[in-house]
Amino acid sequence: MLPIGDENPHPPGFKPILTYALIAINVIIFLFEVAVTGQFFDFSNRQAMNLFLNWGAVPGCVTGQISGINTGVDIINCPAIPELTLLTSTFMHGGLMHLGGNMLFLWIFGDNLEAKFGRV
Numbered sequence: 862m863l864p865i866g867d868e869n870p871h872p873p874g875f876k877p878i879l880t881y882a883l884i885a886i887n888v889i890i891f892l893f894e895v896a897v898t899g900q901f902f903d904f905s906n907r908q909a910m911n912l913f914l915n916w917g918a919v920p921g922c923v924t925g926q927i928s929g930i931n932t933g934v935d936i937i938n939c940p941a942i943p944e945l946t947l948l949t950s951t952f953m954h955g956g957l958m959h960l961g962g963n964m965l966f967l968w969i970f971g972d973n974l975e976a977k978f979g980r981v
Contacts, residue, residue, distance in 0.1 A: 864969050871976050879980045880971035884964050890952045891960045901957060915940055918950040 897899055898909040915953035923946065940946055954960040 864966065866876050867969055867973065869973050869976075871972065874945060875972075877975045879975050880967060883971065884967055887952055887954070887960065887964060887967075887969060891957075894953065910932070913953065916949045917953055918946040923947065948956035 894909075894912060897912055898906060900906060900909060919939065922943040927942075954963065
């Protein structure tokens with residue numbers, strides 16, 4: 862399924878400013894990821910792993926329950942405030958297709974939510 866639009870009327874002059882801002886923030890953060898890792902499609906190098914371990918939500922760090930199961934990735938240090946990664950991880954994307962798909966759905970459906978609930 863690839864949505865290309867919706868047919869929900871909005872008040873005259875309505876501009877989904879918050880939706881546009883969220884899309885811009887996501888794209889800027891993705892470009893930062895690309896700059897840090899040197900990768901555009903494949904985030905499997907060491908710099909990418911460090912970026913995602915520091916800013917992505919690692920369940921063991923958030924809950925404080927690091928298990929003894931060997932996952933192939935060593936978590937040496939959890940972030941100072943692991944709960945913050947619950948927010949920062951929502952802006953991280955694992956590749957261009959991941960970003961593109963999420964931003965497409967946000968662009969199409971975000972304005973409906975913004976019109977319904979406001980710009981809180």
